[in-house]
Amino acid sequence: RRLTGAELREEFLRFFEKKGHTIVPSSSLVPHNDPTLLFTNAGMVQFKDVFLGLDQRPYKRATTAQKCVRAGGKHNDLETVGRTARHHTFFEMLGNFSFGDYFKREAITFAWEFLTGVLELPRERLWVTIYQDDDEAYNLWLELTDIPADRIVRMGEKDNFWAMGDTGPCGPCSEILIDRGEEFRCQAPECGIGKCDCDRWLELWNLVFMQYNRDAEGNLTPLPRPSIDTGMGLERVASVLQGVNSNFDTDLIRPLIEAVENLSGKSYHAGEEGFPFRVIADHARACTFLVADGVLPGNEGRGYVLRRILRRAVRFGKVLGIESAFLYKLVPVVVSILGGAYPEIEEKQEYIQKVIRLEEERFRETLHEGMKVVAEIIEKVKKEGRNEISGREAFVLYDTYGFPLDLAEDIAEENGLTVDREGFAEAMEEQRRRARAAREDAKAWQGAVSYAHLLGEVGPTEFVGYDRFESAAKVL
Ligand code: ATP
Numbered sequence: 208r209r210l211t212g213a214e215l216r217e218e219f220l221r222f223f224e225k226k227g228h229t230i231v232p233s234s235s236l237v238p239h240n241d242p243t244l245l246f247t248n249a250g251m252v253q254f255k256d257v258f259l260g261l262d263q264r265p266y267k268r269a270t271t272a273q274k275c276v277r278a279g280g281k282h283n284d285l286e287t288v289g290r291t292a293r294h295h296t297f298f299e300m301l302g303n304f305s306f307g308d309y310f311k312r313e314a315i316t317f318a319w320e321f322l323t324g325v326l327e328l329p330r331e332r333l334w335v336t337i338y339q340d341d342d343e344a345y346n347l348w349l350e351l352t353d354i355p356a357d358r359i360v361r362m363g364e365k366d367n368f369w370a371m372g373d374t375g376p377c378g379p380c381s382e383i384l385i386d387r388g389e390e391f392r393c394q395a396p397e398c399g400i401g402k403c404d405c406d407r408w409l410e411l412w413n414l415v416f417m418q419y420n421r422d423a424e425g426n427l428t429p430l431p432r433p434s435i436d437t438g439m440g441l442e443r444v445a446s447v448l449q450g451v452n453s454n455f456d457t458d459l460i461r462p463l464i465e466a467v468e469n470l471s472g473k474s475y476h477a478g479e480e481g482f483p484f485r486v487i488a489d490h491a492r493a494c495t496f497l498v499a500d501g502v503l504p505g506n507e508g509r510g511y512v513l514r515r516i517l518r519r520a521v522r523f524g525k526v527l528g529i530e531s532a533f534l535y536k537l538v539p540v541v542v543s544i545l546g547g548a549y550p551e552i553e554e555k556q557e558y559i560q561k562v563i564r565l566e567e568e569r570f571r572e573t574l575h576e577g578m579k580v581v582a583e584i585i586e587k588v589k590k591e592g593r594n595e596i597s598g599r600e601a602f603v604l605y606d607t608y609g610f611p612l613d614l615a616e617d618i619a620e621e622n623g624l625t626v627d628r629e630g631f632a633e634a635m636e637e638q639r640r641r642a643r644a645a646r647e648d649a650k651a652w653q654g655a656v657s658y659a660h661l662l663g664e665v666g667p668t669e670f671v672g673y674d675r676f677e678s679a680a681k682v683l
């Protein structure tokens with residue numbers, strides 16, 4: 208079936224509503240009350256306490272279309288964006304959840320029915336992975352669906368044991384992938400599930416059999432009741448249904464690429480050349496949604512991730528020859544695509560544009576100079592026969608020109624170079640030490656200054672002991 212992104216989102220929620228699930232709105236990208244997590248990176252995040260038995264809801268089955276960002280922490284796809292056809296910093300995750308209600312049997316049945324029955328995906332191209340020891344899942348797939356045994360693949364912990372973060376609910380999982388066909392085959396000697404990481408084997412849906420809670424020491428304890436958490440990338444399924452080669456060619460993102468074409472006067476091509484277009488389109492979505500959820504560009508934590516994403520988009524704009532602030536102009540395009548599903552971006556559109564424009568203009572003040580300095584550094588590095596930009600050089604770019612490390616790395620990579628990350632971290636630490644020492648000096652100096660001032664005003668005093676001070680304190 209051919210569906211728009213918006214139709215697909217709707218079909219999914221309605222399907223699970225019919226199966227007794229309550230449609231719950233997406234939660235904020237900033238996790239509520241959870242300092243362990245940078246951003247909401249999956250549909251289950253808003254239900255974490257429900258899985259742990261710490262929170263109760265009036266429903267036992269829920270379904271959501273959840274805003275997610277994977278640009279930091281355990282799940283970080285920032286560097287992958289634009290290189291694969293399937294990764295974004297911001298994306299929507301469709302999910303169905305059971306809180307101690309149904310388990311593997313129903314989760315598998317529902318997923319298969321939705322993909323092959325509702326969406327009519329070609330079943331002969333679907334593959335399933337399971338966690339290596341999960342014979343229960345293996346048998347259920349054979350019993351409940353018509354998938355042949357040779358398209359069920361056993362996988363290890365890295366791929367088939369899901370965890371939100373280093374701590375929290377987790378469990379073995381079973382994933383559904385689609386073979387996009389020979390023409391997507393990669394260069395790896397053995398292109399296949401678990402053998403390479405190319406776009407041919409497109410992972411669509413992850414069914415997590417939530418069974419454990421992992422504590423800070425890494426111990427697994429069983430959850431009060433086994434539960435289900437699933438996540439399916441909306442943009443990926445849309446790409447399959449719309450018969451396009453990449454998420455970036457779906458109706459959810461393509462208009463943004465077209466807007467970048469208009470702003471730059473250049474035309475988009477799939478492949479390496481189109482990389483800056485894809486990055487900008489992706490980052491425009493992330494910036495819009497992060498600002499809408501209250502994140503502001505800053506120097507640490509969430510604010511710094513936003514700043515990095517935003518500045519990266521701006522730099523790629525420059526690569527495309529866009530010479531004035533442009534990123535904020537993409538906000539209305541994001542709103543026109545997603546404002547229906549997420550009214551907050553429509554309501555705050557003006558504010559979002561202001562925040563993005565301000566940060567972009569601020570960065571532009573040093574961007575031009577910074578680019579010249581990078582060019583000089585690169586020339587020097589090459590002349591000296593090095594293949595790495597030193598930590599100190601990258602730090603100057605950071606400290607004086609506001610270039611986050613990954614920006615320097617992007618530029619280095621374009622020139623066949625790398626950046627000494629450790630050296631950068633050391634330079635940063637040294638700077639902190641110096642700043643701290645300077646602060647202490649300043650304090651001591653300020654103290655000395657005010658004492659000298661006092662001395663001049665009242666003249667030397669005679670120490671008369673603590674008794675008078677104490678009695679004065681009593682009066683006060
Ligand atoms: P991949 O192996 O492709 O990186 P994943 O295993 O990291 O995906 P999960 O954590 O299982 O992804 O998330 C559930 C689903 O969310 C995935 O099956 C996929 O459809 C979607 N998804 C995950 N990461 C992204 C991303 N960065 N951009 C778009 N969709 C994503």
Ligand code: MG
Pocket residue numbers: none
């Ligand atoms: Mg991933």
Ligand code: MG
Pocket residue numbers: 366410
């Ligand atoms: Mg995966």
Ligand code: MG
Pocket residue numbers: 366382410413
């Ligand atoms: Mg997965």
